Amino acid sequence: MNAAPGIVAVTLVTLATLAIGTWGLRISRTTSDFFVASRTVRPGLNASAIGGEYLSAASFLGVAALLFTFGADMLWYPVGWTAGYLVLLVLVAAPLRRSGAYTLPDFAEARLGSVRVRAVCSLLVVAIGWLYLLPQFQGASVTLTSTIGAPDWLGAVIVALVVLANVTSGGMRSITFVQAFQYWLKLTALLIPIAVLLVVWAGDGAPNPADVAGTGNDLWSIPLGEGGTEGLYVTYSLIIATFLGTMGLPHVVVRFYTNPDGHAARRTTLVVLGLLGVFYLLPPLYGALGRIYAPELAGSGSSEALVLELPRLMLPGPGGEILTGLVTAGAFAAFLSTSSGLAIAVAGVLSQDVTGRRFGDRRLGGVAAFRVGAAIAVLVPCLLALSSPDVGVARTVGLAFAVAASTFCPLLLLGIWWRGLTDVGAVAGLLVGGLGSGAAVGYTLVQRDATGWDAVLLGQPAAWSVPAALVTMVVVSRLTRSRVPAHTGRFMVRLHTPEAVPLDRG
Amino acid sequence: MTQQPPPERVRVTGPPRRRPGGTRTREIDAETRVGAIFMGSLLGEQLRLALRILATLFLTVGSFPLLFHLFPGLSDVRLVGIPLAWLLLGVLVYPYLLFLGWRYVLRAEANERDFAALVEEVER
Numbered sequence: 001m002n003a004a005p006g007i008v009a010v011t012l013v014t015l016a017t018l019a020i021g022t023w024g025l026r027i028s029r030t031t032s033d034f035f036v037a038s039r040t041v042r043p044g045l046n047a048s049a050i051g052g053e054y055l056s057a058a059s060f061l062g063v064a065a066l067l068f069t070f071g072a073d074m075l076w077y078p079v080g081w082t083a084g085y086l087v088l089l090v091l092v093a094a095p096l097r098r099s100g101a102y103t104l105p106d107f108a109e110a111r112l113g114s115v116r117v118r119a120v121c122s123l124l125v126v127a128i129g130w131l132y133l134l135p136q137f138q139g140a141s142v143t144l145t146s147t148i149g150a151p152d153w154l155g156a157v158i159v160a161l162v163v164l165a166n167v168t169s170g171g172m173r174s175i176t177f178v179q180a181f182q183y184w185l186k187l188t189a190l191l192i193p194i195a196v197l198l199v200v201w202a203g204d205g206a207p208n209p210a211d212v213a214g215t216g217n218d219l220w221s222i223p224l225g226e227g228g229t230e231g232l233y234v235t236y237s238l239i240i241a242t243f244l245g246t247m248g249l250p251h252v253v254v255r256f257y258t259n260p261d262g263h264a265a266r267r268t269t270l271v272v273l274g275l276l277g278v279f280y281l282l283p284p285l286y287g288a289l290g291r292i293y294a295p296e297l298a299g300s301g302s303s304e305a306l307v308l309e310l311p312r313l314m315l316p317g318p319g320g321e322i323l324t325g326l327v328t329a330g331a332f333a334a335f336l337s338t339s340s341g342l343a344i345a346v347a348g349v350l351s352q353d354v355t356g357r358r359f360g361d362r363r364l365g366g367v368a369a370f371r372v373g374a375a376i377a378v379l380v381p382c383l384l385a386l387s388s389p390d391v392g393v394a395r396t397v398g399l400a401f402a403v404a405a406s407t408f409c410p411l412l413l414l415g416i417w418w419r420g421l422t423d424v425g426a427v428a429g430l431l432v433g434g435l436g437s438g439a440a441v442g443y444t445l446v447q448r449d450a451t452g453w454d455a456v457l458l459g460q461p462a463a464w465s466v467p468a469a470l471v472t473m474v475v476v477s478r479l480t481r482s483r484v485p486a487h488t489g490r491f492m493v494r495l496h497t498p499e500a501v502p503l504d505r506g
Numbered sequence: 507m508t509q510q511p512p513p514e515r516v517r518v519t520g521p522p523r524r525r526p527g528g529t530r531t532r533e534i535d536a537e538t539r540v541g542a543i544f545m546g547s548l549l550g551e552q553l554r555l556a557l558r559i560l561a562t563l564f565l566t567v568g569s570f571p572l573l574f575h576l577f578p579g580l581s582d583v584r585l586v587g588i589p590l591a592w593l594l595l596g597v598l599v600y601p602y603l604l605f606l607g608w609r610y611v612l613r614a615e616a617n618e619r620d621f622a623a624l625v626e627e628v629e630r
């Protein structure tokens with residue numbers, strides 16, 4: 001194993017990330033107001049940034065690995081992660097931007113006028129953020145172990161340190177450039193190697209992966225091939241979790257605030273749909289080629305390294321090494337960008353609600369609080385990742401989506417489209433959805449080999465936890481009808497009317 | 507039609523129409539029943555549009571697992587050597603999602619333009 005390309009790639013990505021962060025910081029100094037400046041981000045740039053932030057280790061490594069190991073069923077992960085943006089577009093994008101909320105707790109407090117709802121939301125943001133960060137750190141360790149033979153703690157530690165440096169020094173503006181750069185880096189890092197590998201494959205007579213799928217799993221190209229009714233449940237539950245969970249991810253919501261207005265929020269989301277669609281065309285190709293050229297990886301437990309190993313296996317020699325360096329760079333960019341976005345979201349909530357509770361002086365007195373918050377936000381999941389066994393990148397991320405879909409999705413949907421929501425109803429629904437899906441996640445992470453219907457229901461909780469949370473919110477809100485906030489009508493005006501119409505928005 | 511020449515133009519003046527509370531935006535600001543109707547129509551229009559798009563999504567993409575479950579023969583179908591499931595979920599679904607999103611944005615913006623034209627028009 002030649003470690004040089006991997007080391008060069010990781011070093012270059014790290015340096016480029018830090019450099020662009022610093023450069024962006026200099027630009028943002030020329031504007032008078034840091035946060036208002038962020039609101040001028042145009043749809044193209046903003047969409048690249050959202051794509052860069054969103055395409056995590058789960059997308060870069062996990063999807064190809066799942067497709068490679070389990071076959072066509074797993075296509076629902078990338079499809080769901082993309083379709084989630086369509087659901088977000090039609091139900092949430094413009095109203096969320098118009099609400100003026102910076103984070104989900106901000107939205108909840110503004111809509112319901114309740115500090116208690118805010119506290120529950122903050123807790124959930126931290127929980128979802130950590131659940132999502134955990135596999136990013138583990139993926140980083142897998143990457144460095146696979147490409148340069150590093151000890152299995154090194155990747156997580158490097159990512160944690162770079163993210164901390166970036167997050168504590170930069171603001172939204174500089175992060176926007178970093179994230180946008182990383183989308184295009186990730187796309188290039190998958191596109192160029194797969195183009196070369198497809199030429200190699202064509203040179204080998206282009207064997208059909210669906211025909212060589214005979215390594216112990218003949219059902220590889222068949223969706224739901226072995227699942228029966230349970231498989232059907234798992235697939236639909238996954239669809240619900242990913243379609244509805246995207247809107248509840250803390251790092252996604254923060255990005256919408258940087259759009260100039262509701263129209264731009266919609267256009268940005270549309271571009272995101274395009275960017276994600278282009279990206280997700282590529283991982284299935286890696287999975288399919290892996291069936292031909294790396295069948296021994298499938299059962300070996302290191303299938304997550306498929307994207308990294310494939311160039312070397314298919315193209316021995318310096319060419320393969322260079323391509324390995326390229327995919328390593330892309331994978332590292334994936335860890336850095338997603339972790340940065342999540343760390344910002346979690347640190348923002350921690351500094352607002354734990355370290356510095358005062359409202360309105362976040363920029364002045366809050367800087368130290370933000371840094372402490374960022375340190376907590378990064379170190380806790382990093383330590384968890386180092387101490388717990390490998391949990392499977394894409395599946396853990398899938399569970400984070402289930403929790404988001406069971407909590408913030410009902411809150412956003414009802415908060416935006418239904419006047420009758422009350423603070424008590426929101427808290428009750430968040431608790432039902434959060435505890436239900438949280439218990440399922442805990443059970444699944446501990447009991448990983450369980451089988452049967454209870455394991456199926458707990459392993460993919462969204463299909464029951466999302467309706468449970470929604471119904472609870474509606475029923476409890478109806479029972480506490482007198483608590484509907486007085487400003488609800490005005491807030492609806494703010495959420496739904498175009499900014500150009502001169503109206504009192506409260 | 508008669509052959510009379512068109513009457514001479516005269517400037518018509520009168521009391522200003524923009525009385526306090528006279529325009530529709532003020533109805534909304536004051537949260538009157540009329541204002542609530544305007545807001546309700548915008549909300550209803552946008553929600554119906556969103557639900558229409560989501561229903562389309564569910565009836566097409568969302569029906570795939572059920573179809574493949576009910577008709578296992580679909581799994582053997584191949585187009586240009588690619589299994590149908592891989593072609594649908596790996597390739598074709600993405601342009602389709604983009605198309606649905608694009609249609610939504612056009613219609614949602616049209617709804618908002620209609621709303622703006624309606625409420626900014628002076629009440630007669």
